Amino acid sequence: MVAIFGGTFDPIHIGHMRGLIEAREAVDFERIFLVPSGTPPHKTHLIQSPGEDRLQMVRLAVRDLGFGEVSTYELDSRQPSFTLNTVSHFRNRFKKKPLTLIIGSDSLLEINTWHRFEEVLSLANLAVLPRPGFVGKDSFDKVEKKLSPIKIENIKRNFPTSSSDWITTDQKKVIILLKINRLDISSTNIRDRVKHGRSIKFLVTEPVEKYIIEKRLYREV
Numbered sequence: 001m002v003a004i005f006g007g008t009f010d011p012i013h014i015g016h017m018r019g020l021i022e023a024r025e026a027v028d029f030e031r032i033f034l035v036p037s038g039t040p041p042h043k044t045h046l047i048q049s050p051g052e053d054r055l056q057m058v059r060l061a062v063r064d065l066g067f068g069e070v071s072t073y074e075l076d077s078r079q080p081s082f083t084l085n086t087v088s089h090f091r092n093r094f095k096k097k098p099l100t101l102i103i104g105s106d107s108l109l110e111i112n113t114w115h116r117f118e119e120v121l122s123l124a125n126l127a128v129l130p131r132p133g134f135v136g137k138d139s140f141d142k143v144e145k146k147l148s149p150i151k152i153e154n155i156k157r158n159f160p161t162s163s164s165d166w167i168t169t170d171q172k173k174v175i176i177l178l179k180i181n182r183l184d185i186s187s188t189n190i191r192d193r194v195k196h197g198r199s200i201k202f203l204v205t206e207p208v209e210k211y212i213i214e215k216r217l218y219r220e221v
């Protein structure tokens with residue numbers, strides 16, 4: 001199984017990294033690609049750091065993770081970063097292997113706003129990293145609503161171990177709800193802390209922290 005983890009990564013933080021470590025413990029991924037976004041369609045109203053800086057921080061984080069590969073597909077692409085384009089690209093690259101898109105639960109709950117999300121879900125499985133607030137039966141009900149018109153066919157709880165629940169859709173793809181540590185860490189909060197001169201130690205790795213300081217990222221002037 002090939003996994004794709006896309007994001008703005010402005011900056012990549014410990015929430016992303018622990019998510020990847022624990023997802024990899026729960027699901028047997030052969031390869032995991034981190035894909036920093038080019039121009040994210042949902043975040044065009046936000047000012048974001050240059051792709052080169054975000055890419056560099058992802059590279060530093062991957063070095064510390066000890067696994068994972070960095071893909072510049074979205075940064076190199078001239079098209080807007082639609083998940084569908086990225087998933088199609090990996091579909092063509094790995095013709096026979098099952099693909100899994102790793103996303104946070106906040107992304108799952110806005111999946112109905114993604115460009116042609118039904119197509120995305122016909123091409124790839126999903127592995128969902130829980131963020132604070134995403135718990136229990138409530139989450140199944142919410143997911144079911146967001147997926148419409150795709151239907152849930154089956155829910156296997158605590159499958160294949162207690163670290164995940166598996167939802168099978170009528171497109172015969174699975175949505176793996178991972179039951180792993182929830183970390184209340186976001187890039188927004190990190191940018192905000194830097195802007196106000198507060199510490200970001202242990203929210204990002206040391207090399208990423210140094211990079212942010214040296215490049216004076218997220219400062220107002």
Ligand code: ATP
Pocket residue numbers: 006007008009010014015016019102103104105106107129130131182183184185186187188189
């Ligand atoms: P921002 O605060 O700028 O919106 P973010 O912290 O959500 O950023 P992104 O780069 O947008 O980070 O996230 C990439 C993916 O990682 C998304 O699918 C997001 O849901 C997921 N993610 C981000 N932070 C966490 C976290 N703490 N735990 C689990 N998943 C996360």
